[in-house]
């Protein structure tokens with residue numbers, strides 16, 4: 001009996017996830033992407049060495065077919081397989097990746113609990129809206145793969161890390177195909193910052209100095225939400241500091257977020273003397289609409305109070321999901 005139960009559990013697990021490893025994911029046509037990825041199924045990309053040791057590196061859970069939302073967690077992973085080279089700050093990039101936002105700065109510090117935050121947000125958004133968003137997770141620790149940099153800095157030449165990096169972006173590309181069946185979409189790249197005093201930072205690729213201008217519209221072309229502005233759904237001013245800006249909606253939910261209506265300049269030194277602000281990195285640039293297309297992207301850098309405490313996080317998740325729901329309802333309905 002015991003054996004039978006064990007076998008059943010193993011079978012169920014095998015059915016519940018589809019594993020892909022060792023070699024790169026296939027490049028698929030739009031039609032094949034639609035046929036391959038089933039909502040709610042787990043697609044897992046594993047990395048391994050010649051001795052048979054392996055690690056679950058990247059995971060994609062396709063959302064419901066009507067969902068226009070993708071959540072990505074590039075820095076929340078904890079796995080440090082010994083067979084992947086540990087990244088160092090001395091590594092020099094071998095290719096020019098400057099078009100895609102912050103591709104140069106080095107960090108091996110993970111954004112703690114953002115993987116959990118991302119998964120809990122997906123559940124809460126499903127509960128709230130009836131539609132599960134697409135979720136792409138990097139399970140590798142940032143010291144092994146930085147999934148928010150160009151490949152050479154992200155993987156530093158390690159073959160497994162490079163394969164994982166490619167899988168991360170291929171899964172996002174697949175999610176993009178599925179989301180755009182609905183005409184348009186939004187990707188939220190979920191991070192954590194340690195800036196003090198604490199605040200959540202909303203990155204649209206506008207630079208700190210841009211917020212000093214009284215004409216934000218001139219920055220639409222360089223932003224990761226260009227499609228929303230060009231499509232006439234919102235002005236740049238709406239998206240930075242309007243009533244339905246994500247920073248405003250989060251702040252209305254008691255999660256202080258900038259830029260937004262109450263603090264339109266995220267580096268206002270009278271409020272934040274450190275002058276620090278994350279304006280969006282590689283993923284926001286690569287997968288948003290700055291370079292065209294109808295998928296926009298926003299980087300969300302949550303402060304530590306929001307994400308670190310396992311007992312308090314569920315309450316914050318409810319508020320964040322509500323803000324995201326209001327944003328989607330306003331601009332993606």
Ligand SMILES: [Zn+2]
Pocket residue numbers: 075111148190191192
């Ligand atoms: Zn991060």
